[in-house]
Amino acid sequence: MQTYKTPHWTFYSANNELIYSDGKSIQLAARHNACLLALLEAKGEAVDYDTMLLKVWGTQFRDTNTIASVISELRKQINCGDPSLKYIVTIPKKGYRFNNFEEVETLQESISHPKKNSNRK
Template sequence: MSKILIVEDISEMSELISIYLKKAGMETLVCDTAEGALIELQKLVEDDSFDLIILDINLPGMDGFQFLETMRHEFHTPVLILSARGTDDDMVRGLSLGADEYVTKPFSPRVLTARVEAMLRRSAAPAAGQQTVISFGEFRLNTDNYILKRGDMRVLMPNKELEILILLAQAEGAPITPDDIYKKVWGDSFGDITTVAVHIQRIRKKIEADPSSPSFLKTSHGQGYYFDNSGENRS
């Protein structure tokens, strides 16, 4: 049974979300503060951790952005931001800090539940029939358990970033357009490709010696992004 942490200070809202998720067969825990949510995360060992976090932004004390920035130093749990704050700046900030999805209020509980289920499926079931471990430079990317290591050290990276990195690495140098990346990773035909660019920037900061002149995750102008370990540029 999937375990969902709901971080929401409005009890009517968290209760509504819990009802729908429980009907879908999930277990939920509600925290009305970010500080309380961090405590709950720390309580659980890796084998019994939360499968997904639904996070509000406007919280008393530490807000959702601060919570996200803090937890990403240690936890890889997929995060869906659910907030009334729906400006482009808010969305870009949330995604830049490590959120995997951003849903604005008001929302449909049924659609939210479907999005949560889709995120859980993507998190639990990487594509079959692909190379299990991909090595590049000092890095080893395990595509089965979504773990990236540099030497013996694990590189902290949210699921969406790992999905993009795996998608491009498994394409073996073939460029993939931002639209196609969005469709394959987010499962949506229509979306803001700015989201893809934000995630690409975050990945480069973690795997490139110089993110402004990448060696691995490159841009093929007019074609999209591609993964290349050779150091050669495409025109």
């Protein structure tokens, strides 16, 4: 799995963790984690509803309102309280896209996680 870093947060997909630039961290729910990962893996391309349903829920038999609800919650988590940050945009009648992909640095998972090494002497 990859680690993704923006100027505002770092996302550790392997353990569902989002660490903000101020050091605070949250555990993302599994669906939020899978949704964010699907958007980041698309590298700025749109992710259509069917693809999102398959990647997050493993099915295509859900209402698009289900996706919209998860996207809404995810936007609140990754926008860090700043409404001017538009990381996720809606592509009408198609799906969603991670808007500021040029800000994302993709790191290898082998880079040490700050909390993993905090207990070592």
